[in-house]
Amino acid sequence: MSLTYRIKELADKKKVTFAEIERNTGISNGQIRRWDTSSPKIENIQKVADYFDVSTDYLLGRSEIPTITDVTQEENLSSQIMFRMNTDGLSENEVDELKDEVDRFLRFRRSEIERERELKQDDKA
Template sequence: MFPNRLRTLRNDRSWTQADLASKINVSPKTIGAWERGTREPPIETITKLSDIFDVSADYLLGKTTQKNTISTTETDDILTMYKIDTRGLTEDEIDDMREELEEYNDFMTKRLQEKIAKKRLLRKDC
């Protein structure tokens, strides 16, 4: 899971392996090995990558589909955040709903970030 997540996050930013390598002081070949799954980064590097991509280490390692950790003081759960009534649903159905909402949340976040970036570019052109 880590190789795919790393490649996707890097590609989402239109960075080459060399671009990412320069940000964390490793060689592009090292990035390639991580993305192929033939090598794994040390924990310190996972922390750097989490910071660079603004995602949790758990997301990078494939332990969650949620990119950022939401504090339980903010919301107990994404279902609570969206005020979803789960009465009568099985645990599998609830898990499926959670996953769909997290994907939707990620999609909307990315969409809004793209809109903001476009507006900033338009302001620079003026």
């Protein structure tokens, strides 16, 4: 999926035009359409990503997940899992080790899921 196609999808959802995006982000008039045939400046990609509140990886087609993973979300999930686990009888150090292990597992599984999505996308192309 091309960069401009991804931006077009986001623009359609937000009901804005490329011209409006360019005006609101300070990008030169007509630049986004030219990104199909020329390389955009990194700062312009970042401006568009910020405008839509998505990651640059999502815009560039490197990820199917629009938003940047918020570390605090993973920590909250980890804390919720820990809360539901019975940690009675464990020392504070052992609970911390267990929490770290849960965090590592969640990050690993997320990366595996993202890689599986990318493989599926490659198979469809």
